Amino acid sequence: MGTWDIGPFHNDTAADFSGRLDRAGLAERPGLLRSALARALAAGGYLEIDEAQEAVAAAALVAAQRPGGEPIDPAYAPRAAIPVLGAEFGVLALRALERVAGPGSELAELWADSGEEDRWRQRLAGLRAVLDGTVSMDRDGC
Template sequence: MGTWDIGHFDNDTAADFSGTLDDAAESERPGILREVLLRVAGTDDYLDSDEAAEAVAAAALIAAQCPGGEAVTTPYGPDEPVPPLPADLRKLAVEALDRTLSEPSELVELWDETDAGPAWRAGIAGLRQVLAAAGPSQG
């Protein structure tokens, strides 16, 4: 995975995922986010770094629509607008982030081998906090 910084879209996989969202019809984008999150949240097996990176990017897009969430302004994020998302995606995004940080996870292994690992984990914790605070039924 080509990674150039700790941001949620600062890697090739997340940037490619943004392109996938841009190529999809607006009505299909919530389903794509859900599919990515379900794939990660629903596995106990070794979690591939690409799947985890997509889930982190999806969680960032969902958190951006929550109170206290940060807009995704990076040039590596989607160019096309993300429609208002169902509130139940917030809980699913929290589950996917929790799974991303749980062993066995290739993404965690890769970040833990770097000096930037703690800052990356802090970014994930910030996303999780926004999503958990927003709750599944608000919005």
């Protein structure tokens, strides 16, 4: 599946998506993220792997801007800045991750067959926790 680990950018599709974000103008980047998330939600019936992987990458970029979010590693993720995203992006990203992890998702099926499904689902759960604000903060509030 062109995937080398469970991270949101550890696959060929997400790496290509990162390249498109890097080539886009600053003002265009939020629209590309919104489109990636919306495509996953709009997929009728079966969610294809490419749409799912782009949605996970977009959700990770949204989560990176939230309290408790992990910084994005530019080795595979976009190097270009992502403008501050509004609250609606968090809601859209949460819904997209639910779709990606749910029934009728090729990506979820492939991870189920890989023997690494638990690790992958834990990674998605971490993103969802940041996006819905339930991530626990450390003693310093970070």
